[in-house]
Amino acid sequence: MSRSIVRQSKFRHVFGQAVKTEQNYDDIRVSKVTWDSSFCAVNPKFLAVIVESSGGGAFLVLPLSKMGRLDKNHPLVTGHAGPVLDIDWCPHNDNILASCSEDTTAMVWQIPDQMGTQPISEPIVVLEGHSKRVGIVTWHPTARNILLTAGSDNLIIIWNVGTGEALISMDDHPDLIYNVSWNRNGSLFCTTCKDRRLRVCDPRRREVVAERMAPHDGIRPMRAIFTRDGNLFTTGFTRMSQRELGLWDPTHFEEPIALLELDTSNGVLLPYYDPDTNMVYLCGKGDSSIRYFEITEEPPYVHYLSTFSSKEPQRGMGFMPKRGVDVSKCEISDLFQDDLYPDTAGPDPALEPEEWLEGRDEDPILQSMRDGYVPPKSRELKVARKNVLDSRPTPRRACPPAMAQPTCP
Incomplete structure (x- = not known):
């Protein structure tokens, strides 16, 4: 019982705080495409936002150090022939940064620290392998240059962006894939699908190793993420269209560890998970609140902490890696509290792509949060094309911009 009290007290004072008006970005025309992605992504250096654009797809990259009204001459990242x-x-x-689009491609971009005034239109590599629009792009958490894409062709492809090669292709999903989430060391990923199944996939064995039919009874879209200890946290809807969250052990999929009804709002809940503290934040498009929970080892397993409320409804969300957080701005005392700020994933990959492909797994390489964000040395991603005559041909090509431009849309 005492342990339960300690757990509740540890994060009960976590609270959300909106930045001041002068720290906002103004005049950004967020994309109106109705797709259940988060529309923005943030890291310790930049904020990227998918925006409206004529004649193709584009997104905006803004330095975190420069806020305020958007300069109308600020360059876009363009290159996709359809909406991003x-x-x-x-x-x-x-x-x-990686992007994917209705034009059936994914692209990988090198963003300079100083953006200049000209649009960025030359990706480092164009990844072509899907036959329909590509709606999901997500990097491997611990292996260098490994990228996963999923498209409306119900295909999942894993790429080595350093060579432009498609390494693994999986077609186990009979319907639209709603989301994909890697586990902590990148040995497995989970998916939710329009066929209402929750699947756990082993990409290197190219097979589904566990699945659960309808973890939530409703037919609305689901989301699923891996927790630190290998369980699955899901969001979905009940048969009566109430929003619901669940916690599952994929080795015993018959019964949930926890199942909790929330409210009757109709926005899909997007879960953002912090493995360092085992906390999960729930955001929904159209909501004006963010709820957060702690996942515990004892009942009730998913423990409600608090809610952050804002005046404006949310259209998209981004979750910055914690290595970019300035801990001193969040501290009440002068002492660094390592139990509240445990070591977090650093920027160094734990594996090379070849090691991961051969079957090795490694957890993220951790770093202390004590000294705040220290920018790592800028590294350029170089694409080394392999001689196709020296290896077995891949089913579809992935062409970097180094080739003659007419061959790359």
């Missing part, structure tokens, strides 16, 4: 649907910053290089 998802973006994700590389966890191992703060200047590398």
